[in-house]
Amino acid sequence: MKLARTLLAVCLCLTAIAGFAQKGQNNPLFRFATKAEAQMLITDIDQYTNGWNQFDINVRMQTNEGRKSQLLTLAMSCVQNWSDADKKKVTNAFNGVIASIKKQKLTLHYPDEIVLIKTSMQEEGGADAYTRKNWIAINENVLNNAQETQLKSLVAHELFHILTRYDLNFKKAVYQTIGFTVLDREIIFPTDLMEKRISNPDISRYDSYAPFTVNGTTQNYTMVTYTDRPYEGGNLFDYMKTGLIPLNEHFVPVQESGKTIIVPVEQAKDFYEKIGKNTEYVVNPEEILADNFASLIMEKKGLPNPEVIDRIREVLKK
Template structure:
């Protein structure tokens, strides 16, 4: 996924005793966290956990009066040790991604190591996987149910988040393939939006925008997942809405009568014309592109908008 260092050359090997993949030059080096290490990683107060609002905490705890300390404790209790069979599954997926990257002659730039965490995923509402910093959390349930091909897509999707987090230049280039511009700074949101935003661990920076046509007028918008009501019980995904927030010429969210404007994506006349229809996971350009990146690496056929894949591939060959 990157335009700097040439990455992924030869095949990864797994050392059965340790569960470590051996690092060849420019290959993504991954290792499996023990339960103790995973507990430290998952309870770290980083950009993600530091920005939880009360809704984030309540919805993940499924508690109307949740506390951050309770959510961190829950997260710590969710991590588990890897079995040897699970290590083999993950290593097979990495091997396939490595081979595809070499075959397609792509240029990527990974961090020095990628850490893999196994969790029950209760801390993230039953998601399949997510990332923070340079580590990927994967659900035990998913590992027991999906095929090898599906696991390759899942791992490739999560690797995209690692790459965009690790290298801003890569992020800028790949976002342009679907018409989004990435700023050198984050967009500062007013308090009313910060209280409504549903946090996503895969999005470490809210820094992108694209021009969309709403009611016949073209304006720059940034994407946001949010809730329009307080948490009263149930699943976090039941509350999730996808919105476009208009930006002024200084990339500041537009407000009316003291409230930040949010436009449903359905009102953007050219939304799918811009991002394509290869995926239904359209909550943010980060997720749209992660799916397309995964489809590119796994060479998925019969996509409605193969030109999106072609544009990404061309960027990664530069």
């Protein structure tokens, strides 16, 4: 009996420190990875790391002759240990998100657990955070400098990526709120586009499209973030461009003279009519919706297009 009470006390203590939340429909179970575990996760050869092209590697390594093995080694070296103060901040942010979900009576479906990683973020160009599979990596600078509300909003944004990755039905429904259809398969990009596409760890599949009107003609397009030049120095975000790729009736990217057509989003006159103007982060429907989801969780007021938030809310109440 004494041993049992001791073990129970230890478990309760670890739960409080590690940031576990009780698992349930609206309670994600989250925990903080040890440095060793985080190094294994961040160097996993998965769909994201397999999709890196030479530019992806060069821009993250900030060299013209990078190798995948070097980038994986860099990522491993960027992982850091969690301090108790960091854990408390992130736990408070998660609990704030969970409280908002309960208050608004939203229904979400989570993976069995969400794993949290702390990193210097050099491996992703200094981004605030990103996700892969069921884990979220957070920048040490964000942990040191972000206000409580900022961290809560960031957690909500990254949680959205976990949700769409975990629940395809949710992804299909929520993408429809801004006019995008999600296919049951990934759209296959031609080689020339794969060489210039900038990989985003938050996008697990390129599988969505929407009709846009360009030069008076309405056609289905998929969104892509790409570079129009090789790496010449500088940061990842210096190279990011957003374009629309026209698709044929089989959802295959359209080419002209052997090159995939990329249309600047500015040429689609109805682009912002569909996605709204609640966020400037319009690189992909996944990121557009993640920002809108965060605004919903934060109960943000005075947005240019509150109807987008209302539509997302309706999806989460079904």
